[in-house]
Amino acid sequence: MPGRSSVHEALETRSAILRTAADIASVEGLDGVSIGRLAAELRMSKSGVIGHFGSKEELQLATLALATRIFRERVWEPAEHLTPGLPRLLGICEAWTRYTDNPGYPGGCFIAQVSYEYDSREGRVHDELARTMGLWRSTLMAEIDIAVETGDLPADTDAAQVAFSLNALASGMNPARHLHGDTDTASWTLRAMRAVLRLPPLDPAPAT
Amino acid sequence: MPGRSSVHEALETRSAILRTAADIASVEGLDGVSIGRLAAELRMSKSGVIGHFGSKEELQLATLALATRIFRERVWEPAEHLTPGLPRLLGICEAWTRYTDNPGYPGGCFIAQVSYEYDSREGRVHDELARTMGLWRSTLMAEIDIAVETGDLPADTDAAQVAFSLNALASGMNPARHLHGDTDTASWTLRAMRAVLRLPPLDPAPAT
DNA sequence: TAAATTAGCGTACGATCGTTCGTACGTCAA
DNA sequence: TTGACGTACGAACGATCGTACGCTAATTTA
Numbered sequence A, B: 001m002p003g004r005s006s007v008h009e010a011l012e013t014r015s016a017i018l019r020t021a022a023d024i025a026s027v028e029g030l031d032g033v034s035i036g037r038l039a040a041e042l043r044m045s046k047s048g049v050i051g052h053f054g055s056k057e058e059l060q061l062a063t064l065a066l067a068t069r070i071f072r073e074r075v076w077e078p079a080e081h082l083t084p085g086l087p088r089l090l091g092i093c094e095a096w097t098r099y100t101d102n103p104g105y106p107g108g109c110f111i112a113q114v115s116y117e118y119d120s121r122e123g124r125v126h127d128e129l130a131r132t133m134g135l136w137r138s139t140l141m142a143e144i145d146i147a148v149e150t151g152d153l154p155a156d157t158d159a160a161q162v163a164f165s166l167n168a169l170a171s172g173m174n175p176a177r178h179l180h181g182d183t184d185t186a187s188w189t190l191r192a193m194r195a196v197l198r199l200p201p202l203d204p205a206p207a208t
Numbered sequence C: 001t002a003a004a005t006t007a008g009c010g011t012a013c014g015a016t017c018g019t020t021c022g023t024a025c026g027t028c029a030a
Numbered sequence D: 001t002t003g004a005c006g007t008a009c010g011a012a013c014g015a016t017c018g019t020a021c022g023c024t025a026a027t028t029t030a
Helices: A006-026 A036-042 A046-052 A056-076 A086-101 A110-118 A124-149 A159-180 A185-196 B007-028 B035-042 B047-049 B055-078 B086-101 B108-118 B124-149 B157-179 B185-196
Strands: none
Touching: A006 A056, A006 A110, A036 A046, A036 A159, A036 B185, A056 A086, A056 A110, A056 B108, A086 A124, A086 A159, A086 A185, A110 A159, A110 B047, A110 B108, A110 B157, A124 A159, A124 B157, A159 A185, A159 B108, A159 B157, A159 B185, A185 B157, A185 B185, B007 B055, B007 B108, B007 B185, B035 B047, B055 B086, B055 B108, B055 B124, B086 B124, B086 B157, B086 B185, B108 B124, B108 B157, B124 B157, B157 B185
16 A cells, blocks of 8 residues: 555654664674665665665665664663763673673674674775764773773773774673674673773682 | 696686685685676686586585685694694784784685684585584684693683683784774784783783 | 496576666655 | 645566576596
8 A cells, every 4th residue: 555654654664764773783694684675674676665765875874873873872871871981981891791692683682793794894884883883982981080080990001992992892702602603702701801902801700 | 728728727726716706705705706707707607617616506615615725724834833722822822823924815814704704604615614613612622622631721710701702803904904994903902812821921011 | 248327517407696667655945 | 725845656678687498529547
C-alpha cells in the first residue's frame, strides 16, 4: 500500500532501516549491508529503502550516526553525572565493558567493528569515524587529566597513551567473545583497564 | 602466453596472487578481495586467478594461511630462542609491536583486520581464524605461566586475562595508526603491555 | 617420442550490486 | 477542492560478483 504513510510512520520506517542496517553491519561489516538485503529483510522495495537516504554512502553515514548515539547513551550518559576525574573515568569503564558485553547488536559493538573495517580506507565514512573516535578519545583524555590533577592517578600518566589503551582493551572484547567464546571478557577488560591506569588490583592476592 | 609456465613459475604466480590478496585485504577486508580485482591488478584473467584455488573460499583460507606464516616469522621466530618465561614474553611483545608498527601490509596487520571482520560470522574462514588465534593465545599463556613459576610475574596472574589483554592492545594499534595518524602506538602499546603484566614502568618518574 | 598433466586465457552464465526512472497513492496546506 | 509534497513501488540500467566450460600451449612423465 504505497503512500499510506504519514510523516510519523516515515520516520519509523527510517529508524527500522537503520536498526536493521546496524544489526547486519555488526556481523558482516558496514560493507556487508546491501540495499537489496535490507529491502528483503524489511519486506520493502530497494527504491523504498534507498529513497530515505539518497545513496548508499548516506545510508552508511546515517547508520554510523545511530550507532554513535547508542554508544553515547549506553556508555557516556550513565557516567555523565559522576564526579569528574577518576570516579567518572571508572564509571565510564564500567558502563563501557557492560555495554560491550551486551551491546544489543548480534555481532558485537558496531563501533568497534567499523573502526577496524574502515580505519585504513578513504572516504566520508572513514573521516566521520575518525572524527567520532577522536572526540571519544578527547573525552577520555580530559577525564584522565583531571584524575591526575586530583592525585588519583600517577603524575607521570600519559593521557594519550592511557586513552589509547582503554580503547584497545574495550575493542578487544569483540573478537574474544565471538572468536573464542570467552564469557569473562568484561571482567578481564576491567582488570586490564585498572592495570593500564596503574591502579592496584581490586582483589589483591596475598603476596606470597 | 598460455602454458608457458613451469611448476616453479606456477608457484610464483600463486604466491603473487596471495601477496596481492593479503595487501588488499589489509585495507578493504578479506571480503573486499574479489577475483576480478585480483585479475586486474595482476594482469591475469579471472579464471587464471581462481584456477589456483578452486573457489573463493579456498583463496581466502590460503591468504589467511600466508598471513599466519608471516606473523609467525615476524613475531614468534625472532623471540623463539630467548629464555622461556618473562624474557621470551617481553621479546614477543617487542617483536609484536615492531611488526604491527610496520607490518608490510598497506592497511595494517592482516590478522588483526580479519579477526574483527570474521569474528562473529560463520564458516570455514571463521573457524580457521579461531583455531589460529587460539593457538597464539595458548602460546602466550604458556609463556605467562612459566614467568609466574619463575617468580617474574605475580603469583596471582591470570594467564588467560593477560593473554587477552596483550592481544587487544596489539590489535588496537591498527585503528590508532590509521584512524588518528598516531605515530607513537608502538611505545604506547609496549607500556600498556608492561602495565597489564603488572611490571614497573620502564622509566619510572620520581614518585612525588 | 607419445601421452598425460597443468597454467592460463576467453567466453559465458545467473545473481546481485547501486542507482535511476516513471507511477500510484496518501497526507497536508492553500 | 485542488495542488504540492513525500513515500513507496516496480522495472530497468550497466557493472561486477563467483563460477563453469572449452581451449591452447608448454611442461612433465611414461
